Amino acid sequence: xxxxxxxxxxxxxxxxxxxxxxxxWRRLGWLRRYLITARAAVLPLTLHACLLGGxxxxxxxxxxxWRLLVVTAALVLAHATSNLVNDQVDWLVxxxxxxxxxxxxxAHPLAQGLMGPVTHGLLLLLTAASTLALGLIVCRMAGTxxxxxAAIGALLLLFYTWPLKRLGLGxxxxxxxxGPLMVGGVYWVVSGDWGPEIALLxxxxxxxxxxxxxxxxxxxxxxxxxxxxxxxxxLLGPAWAARLLAxxxxxxxxxxxxxxxxSERWAYVLLLAAVPALGSLIxxxxxxxxxxxxxxxxxxxxxxxYTAAGFRFARATGLALVAAALLDGA
Numbered sequence: 289x290x291x292x293x294x295x296x297x298x299x300x301x302x303x304x305x306x307x308x309x310x311x312x313w314r315r316l317g318w319l320r321r322y323l324i325t326a327r328a329a330v331l332p333l334t335l336h337a338c339l340l341g342g343x344x345x346x347x348x349x350x351x352x353x354w355r356l357l358v359v360t361a362a363l364v365l366a367h368a369t370s371n372l373v374n375d376q377v378d379w380l381v382x383x384x385x386x387x388x389x390x391x392x393x394x395a396h397p398l399a400q401g402l403m404g405p406v407t408h409g410l411l412l413l414l415t416a417a418s419t420l421a422l423g424l425i426v427c428r429m430a431g432t433x434x435x436x437x438a439a440i441g442a443l444l445l446l447f448y449t450w451p452l453k454r455l456g457l458g459x460x461x462x463x464x465x466x467g468p469l470m471v472g473g474v475y476w477v478v479s480g481d482w483g484p485e486i487a488l489l490x491x492x493x494x495x496x497x498x499x500x501x502x503x504x505x506x507x508x509x510x511x512x513x514x515x516x517x518x519x520x521x522x523l524l525g526p527a528w529a530a531r532l533l534a535x536x537x538x539x540x541x542x543x544x545x546x547x548x549x550x551s552e553r554w555a556y557v558l559l560l561a562a563v564p565a566l567g568s569l570i571x572x573x574x575x576x577x578x579x580x581x582x583x584x585x586x587x588x589x590x591x592x593x594y595t596a597a598g599f600r601f602a603r604a605t606g607l608a609l610v611a612a613a614l615l616d617g618a
Contacts (some may be wrong), residue, residue: 467494
C-alpha cells in the first residue's frame, strides 16, 4: 500500500481508516498514531452498546452512574486490545502482508513497516493492562457473575482471530459479544437486574456489529479463501452471503420494531431513521461486488464496498437505539 500523502487529522483518526504513508506517519503525534493503530473508527460500535445497556437502566444512582463510566471505559479498551491482537496475530502468521485486503483499505503500521513489532507489542500490553485493571474494578463492584461475563467475553475476543474466524465462528462471536454479553452485561452491571425484555433487545442490538463483520468478510472473501480462512461468506459463497447480510440487517430493524410494539416503549420507533441505510445496503446486496472502483465511488473508501454500507447501517441503528433509550428513560 502506497499510503496517502496527506497527514490524517485527529478527526480522520477517530472517524475513518486513513491510509498513511511513511512520510505522513512521521508527522503524527503519539495520540493519532495510537488511534490509527488501534482502529479507533470502529470503537463506536462498543460505545453504542455500552450506552444502550446503561441507558436502559435509567434513572441511575450516583453509584450506578459510576459503574457505567468504568465498565464503558473497560469495554472500549477491550475492543482496542482485540484490534491490536488481531493485527499482531495476522501479521505474525503472514496473513496481513502487502496485497492482502486488510492492508489495502487502511493503515496497518506493522505490515507497512511504520511501527516495529516491539513497539506494537508494548502498545498491546499497555492497552490490555489498562483493560484488565478497569475490568477488575468493575468485577469487584458488581460481584462474582461479572467475573464469569468478563472471562467469556475476553476468551471470545482473544480467540476471534484464531481459531474462531478461521472456522466460520467469528460472526457468531461478534454477535455474542456485542449483543447479549455487552448490552445485557452492562445493563446488569449498572442495575443488578435482568429479564426477557432486556435479553431480547440486547440480541437485536448485537445484529448491528454482526452486519459489519459479515460485510467486511464479504469484501475480503477472495483473499480469505486463498488463505484458507473459512469465514461465513467464504463458506456460503457470494450470492448466499449477500442474502444473509441483507437478512440480518432486515431482522435487526424489523425485530427492533416488533420489540417496540411488544414492550410498548414507543421511543424505539426512532429505528425507522435507519431505513435509508438499510435500503442502501440491500441495494448493494442485490448486485455483484465490482472488481474495480466504479466511476464516482469515493477513492478514499474503496476497496470497501459492503463494509462501508454495513457500517453506515450499524451506526444508524446504534445511534437510534441509544437515542431511544435516552428518551425512554428521561
